Structures are given as structure tokens and as C-alpha cells.
Amino acid sequence: MKKALxxxxxxxxxxxxxxxxxxxxxxxxxxxxxxGLANKLAADFExxxxxxxxxxxxxxxxxxxxxxxxxxxxVADVVILxxxxxxxxxxxxxQLESYIPANTENAVGGWIDDDSMxxxxxxxxxxxxxxxxxxxxxDADWAELAxxxxxxxxxxxxxxxxxxxxxxxxxxVNAFGWDTFEALAANGMTVPGANKAALEAVTTGEVxxxxxxxxxxxxxSMKEGEPLSIYYPESGTVVNPRPAxxxxxxxxxxxxxxxxxxxxSEDAQKMVTEAYLLPGRTDIEYTNRSTLDxxxxxxxxxxxMMEISSEAAARxxxxxxx
Amino acid sequence: xxxxxxxxxxxxxxVVVLVLMIICPLLxxxxxxxxxxxxxxxxxxxxxxxxxxNARMIASSILLGVLVVMVSSLIAxxxxxxxxxxxxARYRFFDVIFMIPFMTPPYIASMGWILFMQKRGLxxxxxxxxxxxxxxxxxxxxxxxxxxxHVFPFMMTLMKNAMLAVSSSLDEAGAVLGAxxxxxxxxxxxxxLTGNYAIGALLVFVKTISEYGTPSTxxxxxxxxxxxxxxxxxxxxxxxxxxxxxSLASVLIGICLLIWFFQxxxxxxxxxxxxxxxxxxxxxxxMGRKQSALCWTFIVIVIFFTMLxxxxxxxxxxxxxxxxxxxRAGNFTFGNYxxxxxxxxxxxxxxxxxxxxxxSSATIASILGTISVIISKQAGKRCGRLIEGLSLIPEMLPSxxxxxxxxxxxxxxxxxxxxxxxxxxxxxxxxxxxxxxxxQYVTSSFSQIGDSLISAGRICGGKPxxxxxxxxxxxxxxxxxxGWMMTFIIAFRExxxxxxxxxxxxxxxxxxxxxxxxxxxxxxxxxxxxxCILFSTVTLLILNKAISEKRK
Numbered sequence: 108m109k110k111a112l113x114x115x116x117x118x119x120x121x122x123x124x125x126x127x128x129x130x131x132x133x134x135x136x137x138x139x140x141x142x143g144l145a146n147k148l149a150a151d152f153e154x155x156x157x158x159x160x161x162x163x164x165x166x167x168x169x170x171x172x173x174x175x176x177x178x179x180x181x182v183a184d185v186v187i188l189x190x191x192x193x194x195x196x197x198x199x200x201x202q203l204e205s206y207i208p209a210n211t212e213n214a215v216g217g218w219i220d221d222d223s224m225x226x227x228x229x230x231x232x233x234x235x236x237x238x239x240x241x242x243x244x245x246d247a248d249w250a251e252l253a254x255x256x257x258x259x260x261x262x263x264x265x266x267x268x269x270x271x272x273x274x275x276x277x278x279x280v281n282a283f284g285w286d287t288f289e290a291l292a293a294n295g296m297t298v299p300g301a302n303k304a305a306l307e308a309v310t311t312g313e314v315x316x317x318x319x320x321x322x323x324x325x326x327x328s329m330k331e332g333e334p335l336s337i338y339y340p341e342s343g344t345v346v347n348p349r350p351a352x353x354x355x356x357x358x359x360x361x362x363x364x365x366x367x368x369x370x371x372s373e374d375a376q377k378m379v380t381e382a383y384l385l386p387g388r389t390d391i392e393y394t395n396r397s398t399l400d401x402x403x404x405x406x407x408x409x410x411x412m413m414e415i416s417s418e419a420a421a422r423x424x425x426x427x428x429x
Numbered sequence: 430x431x432x433x434x435x436x437x438x439x440x441x442x443x444v445v446v447l448v449l450m451i452i453c454p455l456l457x458x459x460x461x462x463x464x465x466x467x468x469x470x471x472x473x474x475x476x477x478x479x480x481x482x483n484a485r486m487i488a489s490s491i492l493l494g495v496l497v498v499m500v501s502s503l504i505a506x507x508x509x510x511x512x513x514x515x516x517x518a519r520y521r522f523f524d525v526i527f528m529i530p531f532m533t534p535p536y537i538a539s540m541g542w543i544l545f546m547q548k549r550g551l552x553x554x555x556x557x558x559x560x561x562x563x564x565x566x567x568x569x570x571x572x573x574x575x576x577x578x579h580v581f582p583f584m585m586t587l588m589k590n591a592m593l594a595v596s597s598s599l600d601e602a603g604a605v606l607g608a609x610x611x612x613x614x615x616x617x618x619x620x621x622l623t624g625n626y627a628i629g630a631l632l633v634f635v636k637t638i639s640e641y642g643t644p645s646t647x648x649x650x651x652x653x654x655x656x657x658x659x660x661x662x663x664x665x666x667x668x669x670x671x672x673x674x675x676s677l678a679s680v681l682i683g684i685c686l687l688i689w690f691f692q693x694x695x696x697x698x699x700x701x702x703x704x705x706x707x708x709x710x711x712x713x714x715x716m717g718r719k720q721s722a723l724c725w726t727f728i729v730i731v732i733f734f735t736m737l738x739x740x741x742x743x744x745x746x747x748x749x750x751x752x753x754x755x756x757r758a759g760n761f762t763f764g765n766y767x768x769x770x771x772x773x774x775x776x777x778x779x780x781x782x783x784x785x786x787x788x789s790s791a792t793i794a795s796i797l798g799t800i801s802v803i804i805s806k807q808a809g810k811r812c813g814r815l816i817e818g819l820s821l822i823p824e825m826l827p828s829x830x831x832x833x834x835x836x837x838x839x840x841x842x843x844x845x846x847x848x849x850x851x852x853x854x855x856x857x858x859x860x861x862x863x864x865x866x867x868x869q870y871v872t873s874s875f876s877q878i879g880d881s882l883i884s885a886g887r888i889c890g891g892k893p894x895x896x897x898x899x900x901x902x903x904x905x906x907x908x909x910x911x912g913w914m915m916t917f918i919i920a921f922r923e924x925x926x927x928x929x930x931x932x933x934x935x936x937x938x939x940x941x942x943x944x945x946x947x948x949x950x951x952x953x954x955x956x957x958x959x960x961c962i963l964f965s966t967v968t969l970l971i972l973n974k975a976i977s978e979k980r981k
Contacts, residue, residue, distance in 0.1 A: 172669055
């Protein structure tokens with residue numbers, strides 16, 4: 108009995124030691140999925156600079172909530188979101204620091220905003236993901252998916268949780284109006300949760316088709332051998348750069364800037380492509396997914412989309428409520 | 430004069446510490462609800478409650494509570510009867526088996542149910558013809574079932590003990606006086622048990638409306654909002670509205686307190702404690718083969734639904750390689766377990782953090798709880814009751830309310846006590862939540878010590894400290910250890926605290942499972958769930974053994 112107590116005490120002490128902070132500076136980064144990429148970037152940055160990276164990983168919705176909770180005592184230095192329009196509204200409310208990062212000579216046009224506050228170091232697109240055991244072939248356009256043959260077999264990620272889906276909904280509604288979403292909802296479209304939960308629903312066959320699913324998740328599941336396939340409907344989709352931003356209230360401003368520089372480095376960009384995301388530089392090669400020029404895009408008006416995105420996301424959930 | 434002042438210092442300190450730990454967070458909830466801008470303004474709180482969706486939510490929470498009470502009674506009452514008054518009472522191993530629903534955290538059990546019942550899920554893969562059940566399951570009915578399956582053992586144990594206390598001689602007396610079985614049931618058995626049943630029903634009701642795990646997984650699936658999920662949502666999803674969260678929490682506190690008062694009233698007025706009846710005073714009637722078979726069937730059905738299905742589902746899901754192909758030969762792997770520890774360090778980290786939190790909070794809570802019990806025994810009667818009452822508050826209130834209070838309070842005093850956003854606020858929160866376990870166990874082992882033992886020690890010249898170390902402590906040690914064990918097991922899998930106030934980089938077992946279930950790999954999440962269940966079961970067995978050896 109005594110031995111057990113001593114052992115427990117030893118575990119306790121050694122764990123407390125583990126939790127102690129390192130004395131080289133730190134940088135606190137809030138970033139969305141994929142978790143694998145976030146961890147790799149953090150580890151590589153730590154190895155290269157000796158600066159400890161503290162990460163909080165969550166969906167875009169969770170990250171925004173956390174920032175709001177911590178307003179009185181800011182913790183975050185760098186915030187990365189999966190939604191460009193949410194990034195723009197953070198800029199609008201004056202939370203961001205302007206900075207000109209290194210390595211951005213070849214950055215994709217338009218993926219850094221005019222005030223140099225939003226750095227789209229990577230991007231994703233949403234497409235139609237379908238279960239090949241249920242639909243061997245599929246290439247229907249958005250509106251055609253409201254056909255009765257797909258009744259109760261379509262899902263969409265929760266746009267209030269998934270930044271990419273939110274941007275797509277805003278862009279689509281801005282360009283084409285609500286008709287298609289209303290028809291899809293009337294056809295029994297469901298909202299199973301954030302990106303991964305929605306993908307899970309189509310992987311297990313709970314639904315056959317997922318619209319507005321983020322592509323990088325689908326590509327990595329397909330690589331593992333899941334019975335999935337993805338396409339981008341011909342009337343176009345939204346490619347949304349994922350903005351990394353420096354908080355004005357950053358407690359470790361210099362480290363935050365170093366982290367942004369790092370995101371545009373060749374090594375970091377390579378990791379981005381390994382996670383099946385689109386790289387933020389035009390001179391990075393990748394062959395594991397559709398390239399940027401192969402994806403048909405909707406004309407995007409980001410400032411108009413930013414205005415409507417939150418309401419549109421809530422409307423989707425209302426429409427699909429059972 | 431001076432002596433009495435000095436004597437009072439410990440109890441005064443205990444009250445201050447408990448007020449700081451428990452009452453201040455609760456007050457900051459009321460402050461947030463009723464003083465939105467520093468001025469008293471209850472209109473916002475009232476308008477929050479009156480908002481049609483919140484009013485509907487309150488109604489559906491109460492409906493859920495009532496339905497769960499009904500369904501768990503249907504499961505628990507027959508079992509209580511079977512295990513108290515038939516030959517099944519002799520099969521002690523059922524006591525262990527019916528611990529299983531308790532060892533399986535509610536969020537894991539409901540994930541198991543979701544994976545089992547969902548469209549093209551495990552059930553439909555095994556029995557495609559049962560597909561129609563899925564639609565029915567993802568509704569209020571399914572939620573009520575899953576919650577009842579978790580909570581019924583509480584009522585079963587309570588009613589079993591109550592029935593054991595009704596001595597058979599009473600029944601026989603009735604029979605001798607010529608009352609037929611049905612009359613004896615109505616005039617004798619039921620009146621004696623109503624009080625206990627009311628207590629059990631209220632306990633189940635409070636547990637149900639306080640529960641967060643099942644509503645946050647299964648309830649969210651079917652769009653069924655209750656108090657706990659709404660409080661959580663307002664406090665964590667942008668746009669954050671602490672005021673609304675606090676208003677709802679205040680209502681929930683009110684409901685819980687009301688029920689506890691009511692329960693107290695029932696305990697004092699309706700519950701019979703039958704003096705002189707011991708478990709031995711019950712004569713067990715042998716049952717016929719038919720009746721016995723009926724009992725077996727009922728027990729097996731309960732075990733099948735409340736334990737086997739969720740466990741089967743969790744274990745199977747943790748072993749499936751490709752989710753798209755489901756149950757199919759060759760699609761099984763231990764890879765998820767390997768990946769859990771090798772793919773990144775999050776899985777290992779979550780396990781270590783949960784162990785750290787469980788060990789540290791159990792240890793601190795044991796020490797604090799024991800001290801407060803000792804002080805309350807030595808303090809005056811009124812003061813002692815105050816200390817005991819304060820330390821038991823966390824048991825009476827939903828943990829989400831307390832954690833919200835802790836969050837608001839320590840966010841406010843961040844400049845004085847900068848623990849918000851660190852791991853220590855989690856330790857603190859765990860200690861507060863689980864303090865009552867130690868207090869209850871230690872109090873009950875205290876009540877078994879006669880005063881004469883301590884007096885004897887003092888007469889023989891022992892200094893107070895010596896008497897404590899050599900007489901009191903050894904006698905209450907088993908109580909402390911039991912409290913430590915309970916705290917350890919519950920803290921290890923705690924979900925509410927980490928999902929509200931975990932600092933950056935900090936995942937616990939529960940948030941890891943949740944995260945994997947919702948946004949990562951279900952296989953990895955379920956592998957962690959299996960490890961979590963095994964870990965707490967093994968800990969329980971080891972510590973049980975340690976305690977019973979100590980007893981010898």
C-alpha cells in the first residue's frame with residue numbers, strides 16, 4: 108500500500124515538472140483542423156526556432172468563442188481560421204495587426220488582403236463528396252441534387268461550425284440566391300455536425316452524398332481506402348483561403364511575426380500540400396489533389412459575403428431543422 | 430475568553446475557505462444574471478427565460494426528467510424486488526455487474542448507441558430488417574431510454590435497500606390476520622416504500638436534468654436542447670452570452686434546490702426507518718420454475734440493453750479499419766490503438782493529463798474533505814452543520830452550473846489570482862466538484878467511532894495530535910480511501926470541466942474522445958473509450974482489493 112502511494116506521488120511530481128513552461132519564448136496559436144497539420148507545423152517551428160508553440164485546436168466557431176471569452180485577458184498571438192469572411196470581420200473590428208511577412212513574393216494573388224493583415228497561407232475548396240458503394244458514379248450539379256432520387260440522402264456540414272462551408276454558403280447565396288438550398292432542405296437534407304462528423308456520415312453510408320464538404324478531408328480518407336469520391340460541380344464552388352492573423356493584443360508579438368514568416372517558408376508550404384490543402388504560394392508543386400486552376404469557381408465578392416455569412420449559416424440550420 | 434477564540438479559528442477558516450471555493454462562484458452566476466452592467470437589472474434575465482425557445486427548452490428538460498424517472502422506475506423496481514426478496518438476492522455477483530452502467534461514462538454509452546442505431550450502422554449491418562427502429566431511436570424516446578439505462582442503478586440500489594429493511598415478519602403478520610397478497614401489497618408494502626421511492630425518483634430527476642454527457646451527444650443529434658446544453662452553448666459558441674448562460678443556470682439552481690427541499694421534507698415525513706429489521710430478517714420464498722425463468726429473462730434483457738449493446742458497439746467500432754466497409758471479414762484491426770499512441774502525442778497527453786488531474790484532485794479533495802469533517806465534528810453544533818452543509822453543496826447542484834460559476838469568478842479576479850486558463854483552475858474545479866464524496870465517506874466512517882475510544886486515548890496521556898494519528902486516522906482511513914477512489918474514477922473521465930475551461934494544449938480523455946468522435950477518427954476515439962472503461966474498472970478492482978485487505 109505504501110509503495111503504491113509513493114508511486115502515485117512520484118507520478119504526480121514528474122507530471123508537474125512536465126507541465127512547467129520552457130524559458131525560451133512562446134507563441135500561442137489557435138488553429139482549426141486538420142489536427143495533424145497543426146501539430147506538424149508546431150513541432151517543426153519549435154525545432155527551427157526554439158520557440159515553444161502552444162496550440163488550441165478547434166473549429167472556427169470554437170476559436171471565435173474562445174477569443175471572445177478571453178477578451179479581458181488575451182492569450183492568443185496568432186489566430187488561424189478556416190473562413191476568410193470571419194477573418195475579414197475580425198479585421199473590421201480592429202483586432203488585427205498589419206505585417207509584411209517574408210517569403211511572400213510568390214503568394215497567390217488575392218490571398219493576402221490589401222492591408223496585409225490576413226495571410227491566406229493555405230486554402231481549401233468544398234465539393235460534393237459521395238459514397239461509392241451507394242453511388243458508383245455522380246456528377247450532378249448543385250441544383251440537380253434536389254432531385255427526388257436523392258431524397259433524405261444528402262447532408263451538409265454545419266456552416267456555423269465549419270468555416271469553409273460557411274464561406275461557400277455565403278458565396279453561393281450571394282451569387283445564385285436561396286432557391287437551391289431551400290429545395291435541398293425540402294428534399295430532406297440533414298446537418299450531421301462539423302466537417303469531420305459530416306464526412307463520417309457519408310463514409311459510413313448514413314447518407315450517400317455530402318454537399319459543401321471540405322476537400323482535404325475527403326482526399327485523406329480516400330487515400331486510406333474509404334469508399335469515397337469527390338467532384339466540384341460545374342456551376343462552381345468557393346475556394347477559401349485560410350487566413351492566419353496576428354492579434355493586436357498578442358502578448359508575444361515578435362514570435363507571432365516569426366510564426367507567420369514560417370508559414371510561408373518552403374517547408375511549411377510542403378506540409379500544407381501533404382495535408383491535401385492548396386498551398387499559399389504559386390511555386391509549390393503538388394499532385395495529390397485537384398489543382399487550383401482545375402476547380403471551377405463562383406465569382407466571389409468577399410465584402411458582400413462577410414455581411415451575410417453569419418445569418419446565412421444560421422438560416423441553413425433553420426431550413427434543415429427536422 | 431481567549432481560549433474560545435483560538436478554538437474557533439479552525440472552524441472560522443474552514444467556513445471562509447468553503448465560501449471562497451463554492452459560494453463565490455455561485456454568487457458570480459447570480460451577479461452575471463442580475464447585474465449585467467453592474468446595476469441591478471433583472472429584466473434581461475427574465476426576458477432570457479421568457480424567450481420562446483428557452484421556455485420551450487425548460488419545458489422539454491422537465492419533460493425529459495419526468496420520462497426518465499418513469500422509465501428507470503420500470504427497470505429498477507422489478508430488479509429491486511428480485512434482488513431483495515427472491516433467491517436472486519444471494520447472487521452477489523450481480524452487485525458487480527450492475528456497476529457496469531456506472532463505470533461507463535454516459536457520453537461513451539450514448540456514442541455507442543449512436544454508432545449502433547444510426548442509418549447503416551452496426552444494427553442495420555447485422556439485422557437489416559430492423560432498420561425501422563433507427564428512425565424511432567433518434568427521437569425523444571431514444572434519449573429517454575439511453576438516459577434511463579445509465580441512471581436506473583441508483584434507484585435500484587436505493588429501493589433494494591429500502592425493501593431489505595421491510596422485515597418479512599410484518600408481511601407474515603398481515604397474512605396471519607387474513608389479508609390476501611394484494612391487500613398486503615397495497616396496505617403494507619407500498620405505504621412503507623412510498624417515501625423511499627419519492628426520494629429515489631427525485632434523485633433520478635435531478636441527475637437527469639443535471640446530466641450533460643448524453644444530451645450533448647445524442648440530444649444534439651436529434652436537436653433536443655436541455656438546460657445543460659444551452660448553458661454550455663451560450664458560454665462556448667460565438668457569440669458568447671454569459672448573461673443568458675447565467676440566467677438559465679440560476680433557474681436550474683432554483684429547480685434543484687426546490688427539489689432537495691422537497692426531498693428533505695419527504696425524508697422527514699414519509700420515510701420510515703424500520704428499527705430492528707436487519708437484512709437477515711427477510712425470509713426468501715423459493716420461486717417456481719416459471720417465475721424463476723421470468724426473473725432470469727428480465728435480468729438478461731436489462732443487462733443486454735443497458736450494458737452489452739453499448740459496450741459491443743464501442744469495442745467493435747474501435748476495431749474497425751475502414752469505416753466505409755463496416756462489419757466485414759478482414760476489416761478489423763488493432764491499428765486504432767496503435768495510432769492512438771503513435772500518430773501524435775495527443776492521445777498519450779490526454780491520458781497523462783487525465784491521470785494527473787484525477788490523482789491531484791482526489792488527493793487534495795481527500796485532504797480538504799477530511800479536514801473539514803474533523804473541524805465540523807469539533808466545532809459547535811450550528812457551525813459544524815454549516816461546514817458540512819457548505820461542503821455538500823456541489824453534490825446538490827449540476828456540475829455545469831458550478832463550473833460556469835468558477836469560470837466567471839476566476840475570470841473576474843484574474844489579476845489577483847491568475848489561474849484562469851491554466852491547468853490549476855481545472856484541479857480547483859475538480860476538487861470543488863468532488864469534495865462531497867470524501868465528506869460523505871469520511872462522515873460515515875466517523876459515525877462508527879465511539880467517543881470512548883478517543884477519550885481513552887486522551888486519558889492515557891495522548892496529545893490531540895497523537896490521538897488523531899494513532900486512533901482517529903486509522904479508523905477513518907478506509908473512508909478516506911473510498912472517497913479517494915470514487916473521486917479518482919469520476920475525475921478521470923470528467924467531461925463538463927474540461928469542455929468549459931480547459932486551457933490551450935490541454936485535452937483530457939473525455940474531450941479527446943469527444944473531439945475524435947465529432948471531428949477526427951471515430952475508431953481512435955472509441956479505442957480511447959475502451960481504454961478509459963478498462964482503466965477505471967481495473968482501478969476500482971485494485972483499490973477494492975486494497976481496501977478489503979486493509980479491513981482484515
